[in-house]
Amino acid sequence: MLQSPELRIDDEATLREYLMGRLGGEAAESLESELLEDEDLFEKMRIIETELYDDFAAGRLSSTDEQAFLSRSRGQAARSRFVFATTLHGRAAATRIATFRPRAARLVLAAAAIAVVAIGLAFVSLRKTPVTVPPQTARTTEPATAAIPSPARAIALTITLGSSRSGAEKNILSIPDGTTNVELGVRLHAEDVYDTYEVDVRNVKGESIWQQSGLRAAAAADTRTIVAVVPADRMGAGTYEIAVSGTTGTAPAEDLGFQSLEVRREQ
Amino acid sequence: MTVDPFHRRSKDTWTLTAAAFERLLTLLHPERDKAAVEYERLRDRITGLLGWWGSPRAAELADETLDRVARKLDEGAEVRTGSLGAYVRGVARMVFYESSRQQQTDPLPPDLDLSVPVTDEEQSPALVCFDQCLAKLSAADRKNLLRYYDDAGERTMDARRKLADELGISTNVLRVRMHRLRDRLEQCVAGCRADG
Numbered sequence: 001m002l003q004s005p006e007l008r009i010d011d012e013a014t015l016r017e018y019l020m021g022r023l024g025g026e027a028a029e030s031l032e033s034e035l036l037e038d039e040d041l042f043e044k045m046r047i048i049e050t051e052l053y054d055d056f057a058a059g060r061l062s063s064t065d066e067q068a069f070l071s072r073s074r075g076q077a078a079r080s081r082f083v084f085a086t087t088l089h090g091r092a093a094a095t096r097i098a099t100f101r102p103r104a105a106r107l108v109l110a111a112a113a114i115a116v117v118a119i120g121l122a123f124v125s126l127r128k129t130p131v132t133v134p135p136q137t138a139r140t141t142e143p144a145t146a147a148i149p150s151p152a153r154a155i156a157l158t159i160t161l162g163s164s165r166s167g168a169e170k171n172i173l174s175i176p177d178g179t180t181n182v183e184l185g186v187r188l189h190a191e192d193v194y195d196t197y198e199v200d201v202r203n204v205k206g207e208s209i210w211q212q213s214g215l216r217a218a219a220a221a222d223t224r225t226i227v228a229v230v231p232a233d234r235m236g237a238g239t240y241e242i243a244v245s246g247t248t249g250t251a252p253a254e255d256l257g258f259q260s261l262e263v264r265r266e267q
Numbered sequence: 268m269t270v271d272p273f274h275r276r277s278k279d280t281w282t283l284t285a286a287a288f289e290r291l292l293t294l295l296h297p298e299r300d301k302a303a304v305e306y307e308r309l310r311d312r313i314t315g316l317l318g319w320w321g322s323p324r325a326a327e328l329a330d331e332t333l334d335r336v337a338r339k340l341d342e343g344a345e346v347r348t349g350s351l352g353a354y355v356r357g358v359a360r361m362v363f364y365e366s367s368r369q370q371q372t373d374p375l376p377p378d379l380d381l382s383v384p385v386t387d388e389e390q391s392p393a394l395v396c397f398d399q400c401l402a403k404l405s406a407a408d409r410k411n412l413l414r415y416y417d418d419a420g421e422r423t424m425d426a427r428r429k430l431a432d433e434l435g436i437s438t439n440v441l442r443v444r445m446h447r448l449r450d451r452l453e454q455c456v457a458g459c460r461a462d463g
């Protein structure tokens with residue numbers, strides 16, 4: 001226990017020790033009294049508490065600190081804070097990978113309204129596969145085309161590339177049992193003209209679970225679309241983020257945007 | 268039906284009066300409007316303290332604490348200048364002890380244990396709310412927040428310094444600003460999830 005009379009109660013290490021339950025006796029009492037009077041000190045404590053959740057979620061605490069933290073952070077409120085910290089850091093990490101381009105900021109609000117465009121004309125034309133998909137949900141078990149080795153069973157979905165992952169509407173893909181591939185069409189913005197494209201599928205933690213590069217866009221009906229073929233067994237039920245980048249010549253790849261996708265598995 | 272003797276007792280024996288409440292507000296600040304703000308801030312701080320003590324009903328107990336402080340003032344208690352914090356802490360501690368005696372001691376269900384990793388099933392609904400709330404922030408705030416909380420290991424501090432430089436503020440100001448922003452976002456997500 002830290003009970004030094006020279007302890008500075010506004011020292012961050014002291015505040016952290018308090019939150020770990022390692023500040024005892026008069027030092028803790030004195031600090032608690034001060035916390036109730038001093039708004040700035042209270043906010044500082046809140047910040048340190050929040051950073052403890054971040055450190056815990058990122059696995060940055062030592063085993064001793066982790067045990068101390070766990071013993072002090074229990075119940076629904078603590079669990080909710082943990083889930084939030086995990087979500088925030090996962091989103092932030094994903095953003096680093098799919099950095100917005102300047103024009104993206106102007107499209108943020110528009111992106112919220114972006115929904116799944118179910119196998120649009122361009123994609124139908126491109127794939128030459130007659131499919132019907134209801135809005136927001138794509139589902140088909142059409143036979144594979146030339147891109148999919150027979151006897152693979154494929155399910156197709158076309159999404160429109162957004163510039164924000166903040167869209168309130170979620171793209172939903174129901175994958176029936178036995179499906180081998182997901183043909184993921186991504187409708188690009190008109191100005192996104194590059195030699196080749198890369199599609200990166202990430203889980204909720206921001207981890208890449210599958211990538212395909214060297215994709216070329218097909219133009220049809222005033223739109224440009226790329227199609228990636230994702231092995232269905234890589235996409236369990238859950239939420240994913242589809243990030244797309246483009247490359248021309250030897251220039252570095254440029255991030256073009258992303259879209260979220262909820263996958264449901266059907267037995 | 269579960270009876271909570273703690274609440275029954277406090278409810279049966281005393282209720283907050285307008286006069287008692289006024290005395291408390293006057294103690295917090297001589298101007299009524301500012302006193303009301305101070306009251307809310309003090310309530311938040313008591314709630315935080317009770318949470319750090321491990322109370323699962325921190326907000327409720329903070330209200331009880333303030334009611335009791337008001338009651339004591341109404342009954343003639345004097346709080347010396349500079350000792351309000353210690354006084355309120357003492358009352359809060361008593362309220363917490365009384366509450367703890369009533370608390371059930373059942374073990375926490377597994378899903379409330381922080382040592383259990385966050386599952387996709389748990390995170391998916393949180394993500395929907397997160398994205399909705401994130402969309403309510405300005406584009407600049409959203410961008411800065413996500414940059415700030417992008418953990419890149421040892422590069423994190425450098426990245427935050429760079430962000431602070433770009434915004435023309437110190438890293439400490441950035442830290443406070445981002446925390447406030449995050450707090451707003453977290454409250455929005457909590458509200459969204461509570462609404463189902």
